[in-house]
Amino acid sequence: MHHDPRTHLAAAARDFYARGWMLGTAGNLSARRDADAFWITASGRPKDQLGAEDFVLMNLRGQVVQAPPGRKPSAEVAIHEVVYRHVPDAQVIFHVHSIEANLCGHFAQQGRLRLPTLEMLKGLGVPDAEPRVDLPVFANHVNVPRIAEDMDRAFAQALPRVPGALIHQHGVTAWGPDFLAARHHLELLEYCFRYLVQAKALAIGV
Numbered sequence: 779m780h781h782d783p784r785t786h787l788a789a790a791a792r793d794f795y796a797r798g799w800m801l802g803t804a805g806n807l808s809a810r811r812d813a814d815a816f817w818i819t820a821s822g823r824p825k826d827q828l829g830a831e832d833f834v835l836m837n838l839r840g841q842v843v844q845a846p847p848g849r850k851p852s853a854e855v856a857i858h859e860v861v862y863r864h865v866p867d868a869q870v871i872f873h874v875h876s877i878e879a880n881l882c883g884h885f886a887q888q889g890r891l892r893l894p895t896l897e898m899l900k901g902l903g904v905p906d907a908e909p910r911v912d913l914p915v916f917a918n919h920v921n922v923p924r925i926a927e928d929m930d931r932a933f934a935q936a937l938p939r940v941p942g943a944l945i946h947q948h949g950v951t952a953w954g955p956d957f958l959a960a961r962h963h964l965e966l967l968e969y970c971f972r973y974l975v976q977a978k979a980l981a982i983g984v
Protein backbone atom coordinates (compact mmCIF):
# COMPACT_ATOMS: atom_id res chain seq x y z
CA MET A 779 0.00 0.00 0.00
CA HIS A 780 2.56 2.61 1.11
CA HIS A 781 5.14 2.25 -1.60
CA ASP A 782 7.45 4.59 0.25
CA PRO A 783 6.21 5.14 3.79
CA ARG A 784 9.49 6.48 5.16
CA THR A 785 8.41 10.10 5.59
CA HIS A 786 5.24 8.93 7.38
CA LEU A 787 7.31 6.71 9.67
CA ALA A 788 9.70 9.58 10.47
CA ALA A 789 6.75 11.89 11.27
CA ALA A 790 5.18 9.25 13.54
CA ALA A 791 8.51 8.78 15.33
CA ARG A 792 8.81 12.54 15.98
CA ASP A 793 5.30 12.56 17.39
CA PHE A 794 5.89 9.57 19.68
CA TYR A 795 9.28 10.94 20.74
CA ALA A 796 7.55 14.18 21.80
CA ARG A 797 5.14 12.13 23.92
CA GLY A 798 8.08 10.55 25.75
CA TRP A 799 7.49 7.11 24.21
CA MET A 800 10.75 6.84 22.21
CA LEU A 801 13.40 8.34 24.46
CA GLY A 802 17.06 7.43 24.13
CA THR A 803 16.51 5.77 20.71
CA ALA A 804 13.90 3.38 22.19
CA GLY A 805 11.22 1.86 19.99
CA ASN A 806 10.92 0.95 16.32
CA LEU A 807 8.33 1.58 13.63
CA SER A 808 7.58 -0.17 10.36
CA ALA A 809 5.20 -0.16 7.39
CA ARG A 810 4.60 -2.72 4.65
CA ARG A 811 5.78 -1.94 1.17
CA ASP A 812 3.90 -4.90 -0.27
CA ALA A 813 2.79 -8.41 0.73
CA ASP A 814 6.37 -9.60 1.16
CA ALA A 815 8.41 -6.55 2.27
CA PHE A 816 8.34 -3.78 4.86
CA TRP A 817 10.33 -0.70 5.77
CA ILE A 818 11.60 -0.55 9.36
CA THR A 819 13.62 1.94 11.37
CA ALA A 820 17.36 1.28 11.45
CA SER A 821 18.76 0.23 14.83
CA GLY A 822 19.84 2.77 17.42
CA ARG A 823 18.82 5.95 15.60
CA PRO A 824 17.43 9.04 17.40
CA LYS A 825 13.69 8.85 16.86
CA ASP A 826 13.12 12.61 16.80
CA GLN A 827 15.36 13.11 13.76
CA LEU A 828 15.00 10.18 11.38
CA GLY A 829 15.91 10.77 7.74
CA ALA A 830 15.53 8.63 4.61
CA GLU A 831 18.87 6.97 5.47
CA ASP A 832 17.44 5.65 8.75
CA PHE A 833 15.22 2.94 7.24
CA VAL A 834 15.91 -0.58 6.08
CA LEU A 835 13.77 -2.63 3.68
CA MET A 836 13.20 -6.23 4.86
CA ASN A 837 11.39 -9.21 3.46
CA LEU A 838 9.17 -11.52 5.54
CA ARG A 839 11.91 -14.17 5.66
CA GLY A 840 14.19 -12.03 7.80
CA GLN A 841 16.44 -10.87 4.96
CA VAL A 842 17.62 -7.32 4.35
CA VAL A 843 16.47 -6.20 0.88
CA GLN A 844 17.97 -2.72 0.99
CA ALA A 845 19.97 -0.85 3.65
CA PRO A 846 21.83 2.47 3.55
CA PRO A 847 25.58 2.22 4.29
CA GLY A 848 26.30 1.53 7.94
CA ARG A 849 22.65 0.89 8.84
CA LYS A 850 21.29 -2.29 10.36
CA PRO A 851 17.61 -3.13 10.80
CA SER A 852 16.04 -2.64 14.22
CA ALA A 853 17.17 -5.23 16.74
CA GLU A 854 13.47 -6.06 17.08
CA VAL A 855 12.75 -6.67 13.41
CA ALA A 856 11.83 -10.32 14.12
CA ILE A 857 8.81 -9.13 16.15
CA HIS A 858 7.55 -7.00 13.25
CA GLU A 859 8.05 -9.94 10.92
CA VAL A 860 5.91 -12.20 13.14
CA VAL A 861 3.08 -9.64 13.22
CA TYR A 862 3.15 -9.14 9.42
CA ARG A 863 3.16 -12.90 8.86
CA HIS A 864 0.21 -13.60 11.16
CA VAL A 865 -1.91 -10.49 10.57
CA PRO A 866 -2.44 -9.91 6.84
CA ASP A 867 -4.32 -6.67 7.61
CA ALA A 868 -1.40 -5.19 9.53
CA GLN A 869 0.14 -2.53 7.30
CA VAL A 870 1.81 -0.41 9.98
CA ILE A 871 3.43 -1.46 13.29
CA PHE A 872 4.48 0.83 16.13
CA HIS A 873 6.62 -0.35 19.05
CA VAL A 874 7.24 2.18 21.84
CA HIS A 875 8.44 2.21 25.45
CA SER A 876 6.21 4.14 27.85
CA ILE A 877 6.53 4.15 31.63
CA GLU A 878 2.89 3.17 32.02
CA ALA A 879 3.18 0.16 29.71
CA ASN A 880 6.07 -1.07 31.81
CA LEU A 881 4.24 -0.54 35.09
CA CYS A 882 1.22 -2.39 33.71
CA GLY A 883 3.26 -5.51 32.99
CA HIS A 884 3.29 -6.01 36.76
CA PHE A 885 -0.50 -6.22 36.81
CA ALA A 886 -0.53 -9.10 34.32
CA GLN A 887 -1.51 -12.61 35.35
CA GLN A 888 -0.65 -15.78 33.43
CA GLY A 889 0.64 -13.77 30.53
CA ARG A 890 -2.46 -11.63 30.15
CA LEU A 891 -3.31 -8.07 31.12
CA ARG A 892 -7.04 -7.47 31.62
CA LEU A 893 -7.89 -4.15 29.97
CA PRO A 894 -10.21 -1.77 31.82
CA THR A 895 -13.91 -1.96 30.92
CA LEU A 896 -13.91 1.33 29.06
CA GLU A 897 -16.18 2.39 26.24
CA MET A 898 -13.03 3.45 24.37
CA LEU A 899 -12.21 -0.21 23.72
CA LYS A 900 -14.62 0.19 20.78
CA GLY A 901 -11.73 1.91 19.08
CA LEU A 902 -9.75 -1.32 19.48
CA GLY A 903 -12.51 -3.30 17.79
CA VAL A 904 -14.35 -4.42 20.95
CA PRO A 905 -17.94 -3.12 20.82
CA ASP A 906 -19.18 -5.00 23.95
CA ALA A 907 -21.12 -3.06 26.61
CA GLU A 908 -18.86 -4.41 29.37
CA PRO A 909 -15.76 -5.54 27.53
CA ARG A 910 -13.64 -8.26 29.11
CA VAL A 911 -10.55 -8.21 27.01
CA ASP A 912 -7.02 -9.37 27.73
CA LEU A 913 -3.86 -8.07 26.12
CA PRO A 914 -1.21 -10.79 25.70
CA VAL A 915 1.96 -10.14 27.70
CA PHE A 916 5.21 -11.78 26.61
CA ALA A 917 8.37 -12.23 28.65
CA ASN A 918 11.29 -10.05 27.63
CA HIS A 919 14.49 -11.76 26.50
CA VAL A 920 17.81 -10.13 25.66
CA ASN A 921 17.81 -12.48 22.69
CA VAL A 922 14.98 -10.81 20.72
CA PRO A 923 14.29 -13.73 18.37
CA ARG A 924 13.17 -15.64 21.48
CA ILE A 925 10.46 -13.03 22.09
CA ALA A 926 9.46 -13.35 18.44
CA GLU A 927 9.31 -17.16 18.74
CA ASP A 928 6.98 -16.90 21.75
CA MET A 929 4.75 -14.49 19.83
CA ASP A 930 4.83 -16.71 16.76
CA ARG A 931 3.68 -19.70 18.81
CA ALA A 932 0.94 -17.74 20.59
CA PHE A 933 -0.36 -16.06 17.41
CA ALA A 934 -0.51 -19.42 15.63
CA GLN A 935 -2.97 -20.53 18.35
CA ALA A 936 -5.01 -17.32 18.41
CA LEU A 937 -4.48 -13.72 17.42
CA PRO A 938 -4.92 -11.16 20.20
CA ARG A 939 -8.50 -9.82 20.46
CA VAL A 940 -7.07 -6.30 20.19
CA PRO A 941 -4.35 -5.25 17.72
CA GLY A 942 -1.44 -5.23 20.11
CA ALA A 943 0.81 -7.07 22.54
CA LEU A 944 2.88 -6.10 25.56
CA ILE A 945 6.42 -7.22 26.30
CA HIS A 946 7.04 -7.26 30.04
CA GLN A 947 9.42 -4.57 31.36
CA HIS A 948 9.96 -3.46 27.77
CA GLY A 949 7.08 -1.85 25.85
CA VAL A 950 3.99 -2.27 23.72
CA THR A 951 3.61 -3.14 20.04
CA ALA A 952 0.44 -2.04 18.22
CA TRP A 953 -0.60 -2.39 14.59
CA GLY A 954 -3.29 -1.37 12.16
CA PRO A 955 -4.45 -1.35 8.53
CA ASP A 956 -3.02 2.15 7.94
CA PHE A 957 -1.00 4.85 9.70
CA LEU A 958 -3.96 6.53 11.36
CA ALA A 959 -5.51 3.30 12.65
CA ALA A 960 -2.17 2.05 14.01
CA ARG A 961 -1.69 5.36 15.82
CA HIS A 962 -5.20 5.23 17.25
CA HIS A 963 -4.67 1.65 18.45
CA LEU A 964 -1.41 2.65 20.12
CA GLU A 965 -3.01 5.72 21.73
CA LEU A 966 -5.93 3.67 23.04
CA LEU A 967 -3.66 0.99 24.52
CA GLU A 968 -1.51 3.67 26.13
CA TYR A 969 -4.70 5.30 27.48
CA CYS A 970 -5.64 1.93 29.03
CA PHE A 971 -2.18 1.67 30.61
CA ARG A 972 -2.43 5.18 32.11
CA TYR A 973 -5.91 4.38 33.38
CA LEU A 974 -4.76 1.13 35.00
CA VAL A 975 -1.77 2.77 36.69
CA GLN A 976 -3.90 5.60 38.06
CA ALA A 977 -6.66 3.22 39.14
CA LYS A 978 -4.07 1.17 41.02
CA ALA A 979 -2.67 4.30 42.68
CA LEU A 980 -6.18 5.23 43.81
CA ALA A 981 -6.82 1.61 44.86
CA ILE A 982 -9.80 1.39 42.50
CA GLY A 983 -10.64 -2.10 41.26
CA VAL A 984 -11.28 -2.18 37.54
Ligand SMILES: CSC[C@@H](O)[C@@H](O)C(=O)COP(=O)(O)O
Pocket residue numbers: 801802803804805806819820821822823851852853854873
Ligand atom coordinates in the same frame (compact mmCIF):
# COMPACT_ATOMS: atom_id res chain seq x y z
C1 LIG B 1 17.06 2.32 24.00
S1 LIG B 1 17.42 0.63 24.18
C2 LIG B 1 15.95 -0.12 23.52
C3 LIG B 1 16.25 -1.21 22.54
O1 LIG B 1 16.94 -2.24 23.20
C4 LIG B 1 14.99 -1.76 21.93
O2 LIG B 1 14.10 -2.25 22.90
C5 LIG B 1 14.27 -0.79 21.06
O3 LIG B 1 13.05 -0.63 21.14
C6 LIG B 1 15.03 -0.05 20.03
O4 LIG B 1 15.93 -0.91 19.35
P1 LIG B 1 16.34 -0.57 17.85
O5 LIG B 1 17.38 -1.60 17.51
O6 LIG B 1 16.89 0.84 17.84
O7 LIG B 1 15.07 -0.67 17.03
Ligand SMILES: [Zn+2]
Pocket residue numbers: 804805806854873875948949
Ligand atom coordinates in the same frame (compact mmCIF):
# COMPACT_ATOMS: atom_id res chain seq x y z
ZN1 LIG C 1 11.93 -2.16 22.26
